[in-house]
Amino acid sequence: MTQGLTGRDLQEAARKLKLSQRDISKATGLSVRTINRVFNSDGHLDARQSTLDTIAKVVGLGPAARLHSPDPLLVIDLPPEKLYRARMALPDLYAMLEIASVTRRKSDVVEQMAKINAKRTTSVSLRDNDLYFDWIGDGIRWAGNHVRGARVLDLADPAVARAAAERYWKALIANDPVFQYVRTPLGLEFVALTVPTDDGPERGLVTITSLGRPQF
Incomplete structure (x- = not known):
């Protein structure tokens, strides 16, 4: 309460x-x-x-712990093609999907997304077979935790860290955009689009998020 x-x-x-x-x-x-x-x-x-x-x-001041187990982190994969129908409701995600259809160079994608919505854009690098944040918008919930340069799995919230890492690896392995709806145990809802980038041996990803539950 x-x-x-x-x-x-x-x-x-x-x-x-x-x-x-x-x-x-x-x-x-x-x-x-x-x-x-x-x-x-x-x-x-x-x-x-x-x-x-x-x-x-x-805002992280939710009801005190109850006797039953906390709500689980919910992650649902959505077809990226859904963004064509939701381009008015999710313009930033649609824009990145369009950018990724033209270029997969990380620096180009980040530069263009920074002009569209720098606050909710994240860039991740694959180094030594692990994932690291190399740029993160200041509108991301955990951006204040000095995570630039940190391993993705070292985020303070282990559930969010695991969900992000799984989304990133899925995009890297499939070499395709990954579009997901996420609901955290605190009730925060958002959608995320992650695009794998092609920078030779320095592969990585760019992600854009939007708060709220999508309507298609």
């Missing part, structure tokens, strides 16, 4: 995770107006408990 939390607590937790009110709106399905009202509440939070719990889960 979120009893005892204030709007300032929730707002500060969101700030630390670099989540804007719009990000939280997309992840929870709540309106920006509702989130803004909760964040700016002075003292007692004037909102339904379910609304407060939903926001708190996304």
